Amino acid sequence: MPELRYNRLSNTWVIISKERAKRPHDYPIEWRKEVGDPSKCPFEPGKENLTPPEVYAIREPGTKPDTPGWKIRVIPNKFPALKPDEPFFRESEDIHDRMGGFGYHEVIIDTPDHFRHIHNFTVSEIQIMFHTYRERMRQLYQNKHIYYIQIFKNHGKEAGKSLYHSHSQLVALPRIPRRIDTQIAQCRSYYKEKERCLLCDEIRYELKQQVRIVHDNNRFTVYTPFASAFPFEMKVIPKFHSDDFTKITDEDLTELAEALFVAIRKLSKLFEDPPFNMILHTSPPMREIPWDPNYFYNIKKFFHWHIEILPRMAIHAGFELGTEFFINPTPPEEAARYLREKR
């Protein structure tokens, strides 16, 4: 019995197709495994000269930039989608509109070890990764022309990863992207109706119901969203209200790392290290929005930062691209049950 479920945050509907219900063993586990040759990998310690100079690193005391001794290292992407030295113009060409490709595109090399990947990171390695996200965002948001920073991690070939050596990416944009703009509008309109945060309400209900909860610690919880667009999708979210990831404390970073560690270990055990995307959604910094003086008004109260883990078990095809409707063949309640069982 299929049903349609509403994702209020993104204002989309999802088809939960129980008819086609897929249990974990129905998914073919045939991920394209590749092990890049470390001797040819530009992210290896000792080959720092093959990348642009680092902009941030956590290093052993006494080691110099662009030499070995780092635990995590951030560099500009050698083939950036956007560039900081681009002019910030806006122009039209008859009916078409364009603007300059100003921005930053950086690579966060999560580990010096060619063979370590997030599904076997320790909690402490994950903590260092999120610590680095926070520091780099804080630094780049000092540029007043940056309106949003998207941090993400592509894990596995099918999730769009190109280089084998583990890394995350950061793209700093001159404009708030549509998906975040929609989330802000949806959270604001919910707040206007109820004077409550949409995601605080969702967390409260999920914790009460305990049907879609996968993991829960002192400060964070992990659940499979009611209107999951992806099978075995998970949301990792602070149980306390907070709009802005960059304000996270060091203590909470540890709790976040623990929650993410457990979530990814469970997924990885269930599907033998499947491909997934990890996406951080947080409120943008306060900027002047020239056509709306109230764009950020009270955003602290109604926006709630969170992390999405999107397993790429199936390909989005013509239907999804044509409609922005998604078909999910595994109800999130079942997904949560299978994930909870794995330790």
Added chain:
Amino acid sequence: MPELRYNRLSNTWVIISKERAKRPHDYPIEWRKEVGDPSKCPFEPGKENLTPPEVYAIREPGTKPDTPGWKIRVIPNKFPALKPDEPFFRESEDIHDRMGGFGYHEVIIDTPDHFRHIHNFTVSEIQIMFHTYRERMRQLYQNKHIYYIQIFKNHGKEAGKSLYHSHSQLVALPRIPRRIDTQIAQCRSYYKEKERCLLCDEIRYELKQQVRIVHDNNRFTVYTPFASAFPFEMKVIPKFHSDDFTKITDEDLTELAEALFVAIRKLSKLFEDPPFNMILHTSPPMREIPWDPNYFYNIKKFFHWHIEILPRMAIHAGFELGTEFFINPTPPEEAARYLREKR
């Protein structure tokens, strides 16, 4: 020099990343080719009993339903995402909202020949395919609970095709999907400003400029959109104003088939038969929208049906999923030049 381009129809920005500029030979041509075993294929003539009974077919005179003799055959999907016998309920569960999974999900078996695929279809085979789309949409739209029909074709494994034998799919939905809702809103607001159709204006400019035009016949034109989200993306569109594909005449079906035939042949020659999705966007039938009595007001004047061809040369990863911003490494002007050269 990267730049951002605005897609007014979908209200999204695209990064055209000239820095990473990819020419055709930069794309690795390693499509997963598979040839399903015809003896095990449920879409073969003579095995009609393996599928649900047909709902439409074009057949040789004198042949009976669900027997060989068909040129094209439409059947309900054996594992439908939505079902016509589902109740049409709407309900809430605390903060969550759902509705019944009512709808239709059909498979259009484009050809009886296991080994023929759209990239080597004749113009006449393509015409029969579009003729069938039109007939099946006309029939299903008689059900007043159907608000939108999405017709699409997944070509190649990387484009989400599951069964090897060539087929298109049709999903009839109980709700206008977000992507179409956005297109209608964007076209209406453009019309409100200018009293002109957005896509008529785009066609006029593209035909005048001749920079992104790939092919052009009496009634249809093919171009790479200014803000293409996918490299080598093409739009196939009537040069005359028409909001509704289901009203296309038989004469225009021939011209459409010719335009699509040329577009796909060029793409196929450039990349040795790459994976792509083909998506039809047309105005929905007039229905009661309970919260907006004017939803369809004058839609005939401002909506313009069209077909998207979306080559799947790259994987949408964390950045695209997180932001709904797309990065396209091949400027559409260059894509059009390469496509024009192929015959």
